[in-house]
Amino acid sequence: xxxxLKIIGKSERRVDAWGKVTGRAKFAEDYDLxxxxxxxxxxxxxxHAKIISIDTSQAVKLPGVEAVLTAKDIPGSKTFxxxxxxxxxxxxxxxxxxxxxxxxxxxxxxxxxxxALSLIKIDYEPLPVVSDPEEAMKPGxxxxxxxxxxxxxxxxxxxDVAKGFAEADFTIERKFKTQFIEHSYIEPECVLAEPAExxxxxxxxxxxxxxxxxxxxxxxxxxSLNRVQIVQSTLGGxxxxxxxxxxxxxxxxxxxxxxxxxxxKMVNTREESMLESYKRHPYVLYYRWGAKKEGTIxxxxxxxxxxxxxxxxxxxxxxxxxxxxxxxxxxxxxxKTDVYAAYTNNNYTGAMxxxxxxxxxxAIESMMDELAEEVGVSPLEIRLKNGFETGAVTF
Numbered sequence: 001x002x003x004x005l006k007i008i009g010k011s012e013r014r015v016d017a018w019g020k021v022t023g024r025a026k027f028a029e030d031y032d033l034x035x036x037x038x039x040x041x042x043x044x045x046x047x048h049a050k051i052i053s054i055d056t057s058q059a060v061k062l063p064g065v066e067a068v069l070t071a072k073d074i075p076g077s078k079t080f081x082x083x084x085x086x087x088x089x090x091x092x093x094x095x096x097x098x099x100x101x102x103x104x105x106x107x108x109x110x111x112x113x114x115x116a117l118s119l120i121k122i123d124y125e126p127l128p129v130v131s132d133p134e135e136a137m138k139p140g141x142x143x144x145x146x147x148x149x150x151x152x153x154x155x156x157x158x159x160d161v162a163k164g165f166a167e168a169d170f171t172i173e174r175k176f177k178t179q180f181i182e183h184s185y186i187e188p189e190c191v192l193a194e195p196a197e198x199x200x201x202x203x204x205x206x207x208x209x210x211x212x213x214x215x216x217x218x219x220x221x222x223x224s225l226n227r228v229q230i231v232q233s234t235l236g237g238x239x240x241x242x243x244x245x246x247x248x249x250x251x252x253x254x255x256x257x258x259x260x261x262x263x264x265k266m267v268n269t270r271e272e273s274m275l276e277s278y279k280r281h282p283y284v285l286y287y288r289w290g291a292k293k294e295g296t297i298x299x300x301x302x303x304x305x306x307x308x309x310x311x312x313x314x315x316x317x318x319x320x321x322x323x324x325x326x327x328x329x330x331x332x333x334x335x336k337t338d339v340y341a342a343y344t345n346n347n348y349t350g351a352m353x354x355x356x357x358x359x360x361x362x363a364i365e366s367m368m369d370e371l372a373e374e375v376g377v378s379p380l381e382i383r384l385k386n387g388f389e390t391g392a393v394t395f
Contacts, residue, residue: 019234026234027187027190027233027234027235028187028189028190028191028192028204028205028233028236029190030233031233032192032265033263035262035263036262036263036264036265037066037067037256037260037262037264037265038106038107038108038109038110038112039105039106039252039253039256039264040104040107040110040113040114040116040117041101041103041104041105041117041252041276042103042104042105042122043098043100043101043102043275043276044095044097044101044124045098045122046095046127047095047129047131048095048097048126048127048128048129048142048345049094049126050124050125051091051093051095051102052124052125053122054102054103054120054122054123056103056120058119058120058121059103059105059116059119062107062119064107064108065105065113066106066108066260066262067106067260068104068105068106069103069104069105069255070092070104071088071089071092073255074089074090075220075221076219076220076221077216077222078090078092080244080251081313082212082243083312083316084151084316086145086311087244087311087348088100088101088311089251089252090102090103096144096343096345097309097347097348098275098347099275099276099310099347099348101248101252101276103120104256105120106256106259129142130144130149130344131344131345131346133284133305133307133308133342133344134284134342136149136150136342136343136344144310145312145343149342149343150340150342151312151315151316151342151343152316152319152340153338153340154320154323154338154339155323155337156335157335157336158332158333158335158336159332159333160334161299161301161334163299163334164290164298164299164300167290167298168290168298168299169292170290170293171290171291172289172291172367172370174286174288174363174366174367174370175284175285175287176283176287176362176363176366177282177284177285178280178281178282178283178285178358178362180279180280180282180307180346180347180349181279181280181352182277183237183239183240183241183279183280183352185235185236185237185239185242186237187206187235187236188268189205189206189242189246189267189273189277190205190268191203191204191206191250191266192264192265193253193265193266194257195257195258195261195262195263196227197227198227199223200223200226200229201217201221201227201254201258202231203230203253203254204230204231205233205249205250206235206242207230207232207233207242207246207250208235208238208241208246210230210232212247213230213246213247214228216247216250216251217230217247217250220251220254220255221255221258239352239353240351240355241350241352243314243351244314245273245276245277248276249266249268253265277347278309278347278349279349279350279352280349280352280358281306281315281318281319281341281359282349283304283306283307283322283359284304284305285303285363286302286303286304287363287364287367288300289301289367291371294385295372295377295381295385296386297330297331297332297371297386298332299332299335300327300332300335300336300337301336302336302337303337303339303340304319304322304323304326304337304338304339304359305340305341305342306318306319306339306341306349306359307341307342307344308341309343309347309348310345311343312348313349313350314351315341316341317351317355317356318351318356319339319341321355321356321357322339322357322360323337323338323339325356325360326339326360328360328361328364328365328368330383330388331386331387331388331392331393332386368383368386
């Protein structure tokens with residue numbers, strides 16, 4: 001069969017291999033223009049606070065500074081988001097985590113841009129902070145968006161869970177927790193935005209999702225989509241991590257470029273990248289299984305709470321992946337699964353390699369080991385006993 005195919009079963013050279021091996025591949029930071037400005041972002045001092053006032057008067061006077069922008073200077077949409085459009089390009093009335101950008105500067109050098117940021121004065125009123133997703137879902141918790149912090153609830157109902165537990169000879173109940181994980185791609189975020197014809201903009205950078213970023217830039221600048229061009233440079237790693245964080249950077253650089261009429265380059269330091277970028281979701285997972293003496297699972301009751309952080313990002317998609325995989329590759333007639341996501345004042349969380357699978361897989365396989373120990377068989381044997389076979393129905 002492979003002999004009849006053009007690609008599958010044949011050794012093919014990577015299309016980017018030659019450029020990377022020879023050093024000719026151009027990453028985002030390799031793009032420069034002689035007359036470019038340098039952009040930088042002033043980020044929040046608080047994880048949750050009301051913005052009372054922003055004074056940019058001293059920063060504007062600094063020689064070498066060509067633009068200082070705040071949310072009021074955004075001509076179009078001030079927010080973006082693939083699923084829920086609630087993430088701020090620049091915070092206007094309230095900051096919700098320490099990575100929130102509050103003001104932008106474009107200057108003739110990195111050093112002047114950094115100095116200008118230090119001259120911007122912001123008066124904050126600190127607000128109550130919630131950093132635990134379970135606490136965030138309780139009555140009386142500080143509300144970050146809308147009327148409640150719970151913004152995702154996916155569920156699966158199959159069979160009769162009460163009946164399944166009644167038929168069980170014993171139950172196993174465990175609580176698991178997973179942590180925030182940083183993508184740690186070698187290349188930090190970087191873009192170069194250039195003013196283009198008819199009020200448009202061209203952006204070259206380490207952008208993962210060109211099309212969603214392009215739409216957001218057009219909305220922020222209040223221009224038609226055909227006036228925004230985004231060119232993806234060679235990526236120095238992403239693992240899902242250069243999506244929304246790059247969209248906000250594209251919007252900010254584009255705003256500075258169109259305001260000044262000059263190219264603007266923005267490059268995050270490693271500290272800035274870790275401070276602002278989204279992480280893998282931490283989960284709290286409650287697993288309760290009923291089983292027969294020989295190891296057959298009769299019921300699964302599962303409840304998972306994901307820390308969505310300050311903004312929705314990809315949480316609705318990530319948690320959907322979790323709910324459909326929460327029982328693993330194991331057969332059970334009676335299942336009740338609930339997966340939630342809640343807003344907190346932590347870094348917002350989004351796509352990362354595995355996309356909602358690693359958290360529940362950790363809990364599932366830990367439960368299988370516990371079950372094997374309870375029954376007195378090997379971990380392999382208990383998995384073979386309960387694993388899917390041809391014709392098995394999941395839900």
